[in-house]
Amino acid sequence: MKLPGQDAIARQADEHLVTHRVKLPRKMVEHPIRQVAKRLSMALVVLVVTAFIVYVDKEGYNDNSDGSLDLLDAFYYATVTLSTTGYGDITPVSDGARLTNIFVITPLRVLFLIILVGTTLEALTERTREEWRLNRWRSTLRDHTVVVGFGTKGRSAIKTVCATGLSKERVVVVDPSSKAIDAATADGYAGVIGDATRSEVLKRAELHRARQIIIATQRDDTAVLVALTARQLNRGAKIVAAVREEENAPLLKQSGADAVITSASAAGRLLGLSVLSPSAGMVMEDLIQQGSGMDIIERPVIKAEVGKTPRETADLVVSVVRGHRVLGYDDPDVGKLELTDRLITIVRATPGTQVAPDIRPLPRS
Incomplete structure (x- = not known):
């Protein structure tokens, strides 16, 4: 059974899918x-x-x-x-x-x-060139990032991920609005016009070969359907989704999302923190802006740190990821660091540098 509003989205997607289904970024041409x-x-x-x-x-x-x-x-x-x-x-x-x-x-x-x-000759040449680019793009796209929704949340998520070193060529945006896809391609991202709750649309984004999927839709019910479809197509990808209402977060996790960010609650908590302490609010805002000021990252434990406590490392450790558990730096269960642990640390961001491949930023709201 389809959820309310899905039929309208599907009809809008069908109108746009008649001619252009996949749009690749291109250089500006003469008027x-x-x-x-x-x-x-x-x-x-x-x-x-x-x-x-x-x-x-x-x-x-x-x-x-x-x-x-x-x-x-x-x-x-x-x-x-x-x-x-x-x-x-x-x-x-x-x-x-x-x-x-x-x-x-x-x-x-x-x-x-x-x-x-x-x-006429240019039209034929352009069509052939575009078809060749599309085939080449599909054949070389591997371990990329698919972003569903190019609104405020989607744009911010892409900006954060790209700040860690991910190239724009490895980002594919899916959105039912042709204007949103035009904006995405103008920024240098590949775009797919269509309803992301449909498997054929996600397949055009090569989602089955993606490494990570960001779901930033406007509606929570749409996010649930997208997560279900995406997990069915790709069992191994990391799926991060945003919802407006906190009560929908468990449903989204049951649908296949690895992490769920409640955007309304997160914004409300930041507002409350800023009221209690404007300085603390500024620090938190700085932490969630990747690439400037201070960054919060996840990295592996190096051999020199094995056997030490989190306080004895050179970085400011706030949590330790051990297996599927996230432990506080002062948790008695942490004890000594192990080689298989991962550390969540706060570091000083250096403009113009990229995060190493094995260092991952934490999911942001």
Whole structure:
């Protein structure tokens, strides 16, 4: 049974999926009107050059109407010749005029035709190039990040992940709005237009080969359906989702999400903390902004730290991840650090540097 509002989303997605289903980021191209004006100018130049060549050698041409050739006749002959109309009322009669037609005017005619059909040729070339790019993109995309929803939450999540060193080429955005996908491709991300609750849409995003999935939809019921579909397609990917209502978080975890962030509650807690202590609120805001000030990261324990307590490490350790448990730095169960442990630490962010591949930032709201 479909949840309320899903039919409207599906209809909106179907409208957009008719023509463009996958959009790849591309370089800015010249405005179409400017392109047409440039081609018309080139065609006009070819026409004027041809008419000038004919007029210079006007004695080598014969006009059946009056026998002489003036400037208007030269432009008329150039027009009907370049357009391959060829009425035959004006003809080259001298050897020089005929040689000029063979070696000069004929190449100009070919150039003129190429300019006129340039739009069609460019459309065919662009279509072939886009198809080649799409096939190459699909064949090389592995262990990427799929972001469902390109609203405020989705944009912030992508920005945070990319701040750790993930390239934009390894991010795929899925959204039912064509405007959102246009914005995503303008920022350098690949985009898929469609309803992410449908498996065929997620397959176009190559979700079955993704390493991590971020669900940042506007509705909680949509997030649940997306999580169910995504987990069915990819059993090993890490799925992180955001919900508005805290009561929906357990349902989302049952649907396959590894971590669930309650956006409304998280924002409310930050607001409350800022009221009690504006400085503490500023610190928390700094921690959740990856790449500036202080960052909170997850990293493995190095050999030199094995056998030590969390307080004896060089970094500021706040928690220890042991197996599936997250223990506080002062938890008696932590004892000595083990090689299989992972540390959640607070470090000073260095602008322009990237996080090492084995160091992962914590999920953010």
